Amino acid sequence: xxxxxxxxxxxxxxxxxxxxxxxxxxxxxxxxxxxxxxxxxxxxxxxxxxxxxxxxxxxxxxxxxxxxxxxxxxxxxxxxxxxxxxxxxxxxxxxxxxxxxxxxxxxxxxxxxxxxxxxxxxxxxxxxxxxxxxxxxxxxxxxxxxxxxxxxxxxxxxxxxxxxxxxxxxxxxxxxxxxxxxxxxxxxxxxxxxxxxxxxxxxxxxxxxxxxxxxxxxxxxxxxxxxxxxxxxxxxxxxxxxxxxxxxxxxxxxxxxxxxxxxxxxxxxxxxxxxxxxxxxxx
Numbered sequence: 001x002x003x004x005x006x007x008x009x010x011x012x013x014x015x016x017x018x019x020x021x022x023x024x025x026x027x028x029x030x031x032x033x034x035x036x037x038x039x040x041x042x043x044x045x046x047x048x049x050x051x052x053x054x055x056x057x058x059x060x061x062x063x064x065x066x067x068x069x070x071x072x073x074x075x076x077x078x079x080x081x082x083x084x085x086x087x088x089x090x091x092x093x094x095x096x097x098x099x100x101x102x103x104x105x106x107x108x109x110x111x112x113x114x115x116x117x118x119x120x121x122x123x124x125x126x127x128x129x130x131x132x133x134x135x136x137x138x139x140x141x142x143x144x145x146x147x148x149x150x151x152x153x154x155x156x157x158x159x160x161x162x163x164x165x166x167x168x169x170x171x172x173x174x175x176x177x178x179x180x181x182x183x184x185x186x187x188x189x190x191x192x193x194x195x196x197x198x199x200x201x202x203x204x205x206x207x208x209x210x211x212x213x214x215x216x217x218x219x220x221x222x223x224x225x226x227x228x229x230x231x232x233x234x235x236x237x238x239x240x241x242x243x244x245x246x247x248x249x250x251x252x253x254x255x256x257x258x259x260x261x262x263x264x265x266x267x268x269x270x271x272x273x274x275x276x277x278x279x280x281x282x283x
Contacts, residue, residue, distance in 0.1 A: 011098045015090070015111045019066060021076075022089040025181070025213075026060055029080045041079075066114045073114040078137035083183040083256050084117060086211065092226060100224030121185060122206050122222070129187055129204035130254045138256045145261040148191070148198055149249045158241045158278065160269035161253075164260040165212055167236065178236065181213035184255045186279070191248040198250065208279050210240060219277035229275040239264065239274040243281075 027036075034040040042057045059067055059076050067073045077084035098106065099122065109116030120131030135142045147161075166179035186209070190202035209220040212231070217238050219227045231238060242251060253261055264272070 011101055011106055012111050015094065015098055018090060018094060019112060019115065020089040021059060021066060022087050025082070025087065026076075026080065029082065030060065044079075066112055068113060070109070070114050070117040074117060074134070074137060081138070081257075082181065084134075085121070085209070086181050086183055086213070088115075092220075096220065096222070096224045096226060099220075099222040124203040124205060126200075126203050129206070129252070130185055135256060139258075142254045142256065143258050144252055144254045145259075146253075147251045147263055149244045149247075149251065150193060151244070151246055151248055152193075155244060155246050157244055159244050160239055160241055160264040160266070160276070162237050162239050162262055162264050162272070162274060163210070163253075164237045166258045177233075178212065179257055181211060182255060182257050182259070183212075184210040184253055184259070186210070186242075186251065186253055188249045188251045191250050193248055198248070200250070204252070210277070212238070217275055217277060219279065221279050223281065225280060227277045229277055231275050235275065237272075237274055239269065239272075239276040241276060241278040243279065 030036060030038055030041050034044070038057065038060055041060060042054075059072070067076065073087065074084055077087055080087075106122070107116075108118040108122070117131075117134060120129070120134065125131075130142050132141070147159075163184070165182045168176045168179060170176050185206060187204045187206040189200050189204045191198045192201045193199075207222050209222075211218045211220070215231045215233060215235070217229045217231055219225075219240065221227075229238070269276075
């Protein structure tokens with residue numbers, strides 16, 4: 001049955017108690033990196049300025065619900081080296097409809113305190129997107145790639161972008177596979193080229209998320225659309241499409257983990273035939 005939201009207050013009511021930790025992912029990471037030994041995971045933690053080790057372990061031991069604060073949720077994500085958004089277990093349709101209705105003006109901390117970290121990711125902000133403080137416990141800064149759209153050159157067409165996620169290697173240098181999972185966020189802001197140089201004339205507007213987990217590429221378009229594609233086990237690159245419209249804009253792709261990205265010409269996109277998802281519009 002389709003879920004219907006009437007506004008931010010209704011979004012809060014229908015999301016309350018619907019978001020949990022993804023224990024399947026937590027246990028998969030502990031199984032992969034610590035042979036399933038939660039105690040060994042606990043001993044690996046170096047959390048001088050974070051919640052106590054026992055607190056983090058409690059959330060790694062099949063406990064239901066969410067941590068009491070965003071700091072605790074982020075500490076768990078940092079300990080597992082996973083983007084915190086990926087730790088959230090929430091019905092996809094419910095999430096997308098909530099974002100479509102109130103994504104830019106919903107105070108996520110009012111749904112649950114630990115979700116407050118989403119405010120900076122999904123809100124309209126004049127500068128500093130994505131929020132620098134989220135990266136402090138990872139590599140210290142976000143990995144970002146940007147593209148400028150100048151409509152006097154071309155407009156009203158979809159452009160293709162290839163993304164190579166963070167790759168993992170064996171100590172002997174052999175490629176082991178892609179980081180699993182990894183997440184990317186997308187935002188744009190309007191520009192003016194009247195001075196000859198790009199000048200921002202709007203806030204950053206977050207509009208999408210890409211996730212890659214167990215060879216499944218998923219697009220979450222915050223207007224309420226999702227799409228997924230399956231990657232081959234040995235795939236090293238995927239692609240997504242953005243619409244370059246009539247106005248000048250700056251697009252930013254950001255992740256807490258390393259990646260490489262480049263714009264493809266239509267000829268290159270046709271030749272490479274990469275698994276591709278598209279940021280389109282509701283019908």
